[in-house]
Amino acid sequence: MAGLVPAVHALLHATKNVDARDKPGHDDIPRTRSVRLKLRDIAFFERPVQFARPFRFGAITLHATPQLFVRVEIEVEGKTTNKGTAVGASAELLVPKWFDKRPELSPAQTVDGLRRSLEIARGLYLARTEFQTAFDLHASCIGAQIATCAKKNIPPLAAAYGPAEIDKAILDALLRAVEASFFDGMAANIAGVDARLSPDLKDADLAAFLSGRKPLPRVAVRHTVGLDDRVEGAGGVADARQNAGANYFKLKLGGDPSVDAERLARIGKALDRLGRDTKVTLDANEQYADLAALQALIDRLDRDPALRSISSRLLYIEQPMPRDITRQSPLGSLAARGLIIDEADDSYDAFPAARALGYHGISSKSCKGLYKSIVNATRAAKWSGRGETFFVTGEDLTCQAGLAVQQDLALGAFIGVIHAERNGHHYVDGFGETPLAEAQAFAAAHPDLYADAGHGIRLSIHEGDLLTGSLHCAGFATQVHPDWSALRPLEQPTSLQEYLA
Numbered sequence: 223m224a225g226l227v228p229a230v231h232a233l234l235h236a237t238k239n240v241d242a243r244d245k246p247g248h249d250d251i252p253r254t255r256s257v258r259l260k261l262r263d264i265a266f267f268e269r270p271v272q273f274a275r276p277f278r279f280g281a282i283t284l285h286a287t288p289q290l291f292v293r294v295e296i297e298v299e300g301k302t303t304n305k306g307t308a309v310g311a312s313a314e315l316l317v318p319k320w321f322d323k324r325p326e327l328s329p330a331q332t333v334d335g336l337r338r339s340l341e342i343a344r345g346l347y348l349a350r351t352e353f354q355t356a357f358d359l360h361a362s363c364i365g366a367q368i369a370t371c372a373k374k375n376i377p378p379l380a381a382a383y384g385p386a387e388i389d390k391a392i393l394d395a396l397l398r399a400v401e402a403s404f405f406d407g408m409a410a411n412i413a414g415v416d417a418r419l420s421p422d423l424k425d426a427d428l429a430a431f432l433s434g435r436k437p438l439p440r441v442a443v444r445h446t447v448g449l450d451d452r453v454e455g456a457g458g459v460a461d462a463r464q465n466a467g468a469n470y471f472k473l474k475l476g477g478d479p480s481v482d483a484e485r486l487a488r489i490g491k492a493l494d495r496l497g498r499d500t501k502v503t504l505d506a507n508e509q510y511a512d513l514a515a516l517q518a519l520i521d522r523l524d525r526d527p528a529l530r531s532i533s534s535r536l537l538y539i540e541q542p543m544p545r546d547i548t549r550q551s552p553l554g555s556l557a558a559r560g561l562i563i564d565e566a567d568d569s570y571d572a573f574p575a576a577r578a579l580g581y582h583g584i585s586s587k588s589c590k591g592l593y594k595s596i597v598n599a600t601r602a603a604k605w606s607g608r609g610e611t612f613f614v615t616g617e618d619l620t621c622q623a624g625l626a627v628q629q630d631l632a633l634g635a636f637i638g639v640i641h642a643e644r645n646g647h648h649y650v651d652g653f654g655e656t657p658l659a660e661a662q663a664f665a666a667a668h669p670d671l672y673a674d675a676g677h678g679i680r681l682s683i684h685e686g687d688l689l690t691g692s693l694h695c696a697g698f699a700t701q702v703h704p705d706w707s708a709l710r711p712l713e714q715p716t717s718l719q720e721y722l723a
Contacts, residue, residue: 256414258353259396262295262307264344264388266337266712271315271622274651278449279474280507282319282329284649289315289622290340291709292391298399299353310395311703312387313625314589320565320619321380323508323544335380337715342370343384355414356392360385360593364419368569378568379545379590386591390629393592394698401696404632405437413593419570420597423604431600435636437694440687441616442641444470444503446648447489459492464648466683470641471502473532475542477509479518483529490531501641502532503615505540508565513551516542520556538583540617541565553580564617573598577605577612585617586639588630599637616642623653623672623681624664625700632699635690644688647681660705667701668692 268288277284292312316336318329327335346363354362364385371381397407407413411432417423445468452458459465473489475482486504493500510516516539523533538560543551545566553561557580564585566572573584584602586595595614602612616639621627627646634642653661661679665672670689673682681688693699 256355256357257396257400257412258299258355258358258414259296259392259399260299260353261348261350261359261392262297263293264348264391265293266340266344267291267293267706267709268316268712269655269709271650271654273649275649276448276450277446277620277645277649279505280319280323280509283450284318284620287315287317287333288713289313289626290336290387290712291625291704291706292340292387293703293706294388294391294395296392296395296399298396308395308399309703310391310393310398310698311625311700312390312394312588312629312698313622313704314383314387315620315622315626317619320507321383322377323565324377331716332380334715335376336383337712338374339367339371339376339381339384340387340712341384341715342374342381343367343388346370347385347388356389356396356412357414357416357593359392360389360591361418379565382568382591382594383589386589390588390592390698394629394700398697403694403696404629404698405435405636405694408596408636409433409435415593415596419593420601422571422574423597423600427604428597428600431603432596435638437632437690438635438638438640439691440684440689441631441635441639442470442687443468443683444472444616444641444643446472446643446645447474448649449474449476453485453488453492459489460495466647467686468683469498469500469686471500472643473502473504475504475506475509475519477506477511477515479515479522482519483522483526486523486532487526487528490529490535493535494531500535501537502535503537503540505564505617506542508541508544510542512543512547513553513556516556520559538562538613538615540585540615548579549575551579556580557582560611560613562613562615567594567598570594570597573601582611583613583615586614586634586637587617587619588621588626588633589619592629592633595633595637614639618643618645620645620649622646622650623661623679624656625704627681628668628671628693628699631688631690632693635693644681647683652678652680657705657708660708663702664700667695 271289272286294310297307316333318332322332322335368381416425445465523529540562541564548566560582562583563576584598599614602614605612616634621630665679670692672679695701
């Protein structure tokens with residue numbers, strides 16, 4: 223518990239909550255206590271976000287989409303500081319056709335599914351009226367959330383979106399109430415994370431992982447090259463005005479081995495012109511039909527001299543096949559390429575199931591659930607100790623400047639993600655349609671993350687890296703909240719049952 227501010231230290235030991243060390247069989251768990259809270263309110267807002275350039279991934283091209291904002295109010299049990307209540311916030315884009323890619327649904331309908339997921343989660347969370355830990359709230363609601371959403375034709379990945387965003391806001395409020403940073407609070411397990419949703423682990427595994435974290439002071443940016451992005455010349459892969467000096471690149475795949483191979487060869491030549499050591503990852507967003515199609519691409523990477531530049535830089539391949547096919551397809555010899563799942567990560571048992579198929583990695587995205595990221599990082603650390611290498615990656619669902627990018631960045635820095643895809647600064651013009659005063663407030667509070675070089679306030683990238691120093695503040699990686707008066711209420715969703723009837 224070294225580094226905890228005095229107020230947190232006192233509260234962790236003043237709370238009446240019984241923690242894991244008081245349970246039979248858990249004597250080896252570090253002696254920390256979680257803090258219990260009671261929810262008072264959950265409110266949702268949104269703001270339109272226009273993209274500065276089209277972003278094509280999978281089968282969709284984005285030009286604009288709303289950004290969600292969550293505001294919660296909590297009461298903390300045994301509060302030892304001045305206020306008995308606190309407000310927390312989170313944010314995330316409402317991205318169409320990623321959580322739910324069913325072809326019979328329009329992009330707008332899949333966004334409505336996310337809105338419905340939020341409303342269902344709000345009802346479940348507010349129905350829990352007793353004092354409990356932040357993780358108690360999550361664990362007691364996630365099963366009912368998935369089941370209720372299934373009845374309304376909302377798949378598990380979209381169903382998890384609602385709890386994921388509420389959980390971030392609750393944690394922000396809790397950390398503000400006890401005046402702790404995300405890094406210190408989670409190291410002390412203030413949220414009460416345990417193994418009830420991951421029976422392959424023990425409570426002691428999670429407690430040891432959390433208490434041993436040393437947050438990264440900087441996280442490298444992995445620059446995304448979308449399917450419609452330029453490859454050569456001005457505005458292309460090697461243009462420093464576009465790649466912001468990145469040493470890592472994420473290259474989108476379209477699902478046709480021949481077309482992808484030709485494009486990758488062009489990107490490889492562009493990367494050669496940078497004259498520095500760069501690494502790449504490939505992301506198919508479920509576009510490869512099956513193992514045979516994936517094998518065709520791997521064969522090209524292994525044998526085609528034109529692809530040697532890419533193959534020699536390649537770290538891993540992300541979610542090549544549709545999630546349902548992924549679950550039915552052992553990788554065999556393809557496992558040597560270090561494949562990871564992303565869209566197939568829709569439950570707490572997804573990583574163990576993927577491991578059994580030959581996958582070695584899984585993505586961390588706060589939009590899929592911060593607690594699941596921590597559980598999976600614990601698994602990766604534990605499994606890697608047995609002779610194989612398993613890992614968690616940072617894959618960003620176009621997190622925007624402000625709350626979203628800061629909270630996702632802090633999560634990655636905490637669990638040890640050394641480079642993370644960061645789309646927001648590239649595809650959106652700075653803070654987009656955020657009011658200037660709000661953008662200025664974030665820049666003033668987090669001067670290592672934002673700067674105005676004469677073209678508006680933007681994410682500040684330092685020799686290819688983002689700095690995490692200012693994220694060590696009371697709350698979940700943010701000193702300021704959005705201007706709630708400048709946001710509009712979340713649009714009312716239409717039931718997906720009506721679409722599919």
